[in-house]
Amino acid sequence: MADIMKILVVLVALMAIAFIAYWFLAPHKESTANAQVGQKGQAATVVVKGGYSPQTVVLKKGMPGKVNFQLKDSTACLSHVVFDDLGVDKDLTKKPQTTVQIPTDKAGEYDFACGMNMFHGKVVVK
Numbered sequence: 179m180a181d182i183m184k185i186l187v188v189l190v191a192l193m194a195i196a197f198i199a200y201w202f203l204a205p206h207k208e209s210t211a212n213a214q215v216g217q218k219g220q221a222a223t224v225v226v227k228g229g230y231s232p233q234t235v236v237l238k239k240g241m242p243g244k245v246n247f248q249l250k251d252s253t254a255c256l257s258h259v260v261f262d263d264l265g266v267d268k269d270l271t272k273k274p275q276t277t278v279q280i281p282t283d284k285a286g287e288y289d290f291a292c293g294m295n296m297f298h299g300k301v302v303v304k
């Protein structure tokens with residue numbers, strides 16, 4: 179009986195370690211971030227510098243959502259962000275931060291890219 183308890187304790191400890199590793203390492207590797215949820219909705223920030231960081235942002239379904247793009251790159255390449263599916267093409271050079279409203283009425287994925295379709299990112303609604 180005591181041995182079973184020991185095994186259980188070890189298993190629980192291993193699961194806790196795996197859970198922590200998942201939270202801290204997996205999102206980092208895949209460069210995924212969840213939107214910050216506030217009283218008026220949710221917002222995610224994407225830094226535009228030699229690409230998109232994070233590359234994937236996750237919004238919750240059914241809550242007003244937006245993604246704020248912060249341009250920190252001076253190349254013409256990344257000066258526009260294009261959401262083909264949403265008909266959005268924004269010039270990021272006008273303001274330090276440019277907001278794109280994301281429809282969250284249904285689950286889905288919205289790909290975005292630079293004006294020349296070289297760098298890619300994704301907004302996931304789930």
Ligand SMILES: [Cu+2]
Binds near residue numbers: 294
């Ligand atoms: Cu480009």
